[in-house]
Amino acid sequence: MIVIVDYGMGNLRSVQKGFEKVGFEARVTDDPAVVARADRLVLPGVGAFRDCMDQLTSGGFVEPILRHVESGRPFLGICLGLQLLFTESEEFGHHKGLNIVPGRVVRFPGDMRCRSEVLKVPHMGWNQIDIRRPAPIFNGIENGESVYFVHSYYVVPEDDSVVAATTDYGRTFCTAIWRDNLMATQFHPEKSQRVGLKILKNFGEL
């Protein structure tokens, strides 16, 4: 069973519908005991880093998430669900994350340009992924495919070897990580139509 963590700040229904569209039942839960029993766990996230960490902590989700990742069972983080895996984020201050992946979460600068065009922050819309490592979620996905983004911050892993894909937006930034059973994307598979559904299907088939 795929379990989607409901800590009050995720785009849960669209993630759930995405899995259903590719033939996988996904259970949305706010019960840490159900999270602890998941054989595949999805951590979505929309909103501010600190608020999400506060919700995960107050909801009793931190331990079950850490145990799940240690167990080797498949884990998928989406957008803020990627960022929360890291040591800390500079979003609205300095806030500690789950520290499952050493590294920081930093903001795009406001003065990025591409040729003469100012690149707005948040990075919002379709952009291409440059697949660096054959993460299982990328099975059957062509390099250079477009996916959908909505974010102002991006992750900077201490160990570059966890980077599975990058994207260019004023700079080349990490857009997906893969370490053993742990996979996470800065973009939104559930908003990325055909490519995104394939990614969700790949995760369901692990």
Ligand SMILES: NC(=O)CC[C@H](N)C(=O)O
């Ligand atoms: N879509 C989001 O919630 C974005 C996550 C985070 N607040 C960021 O701006 O990067």
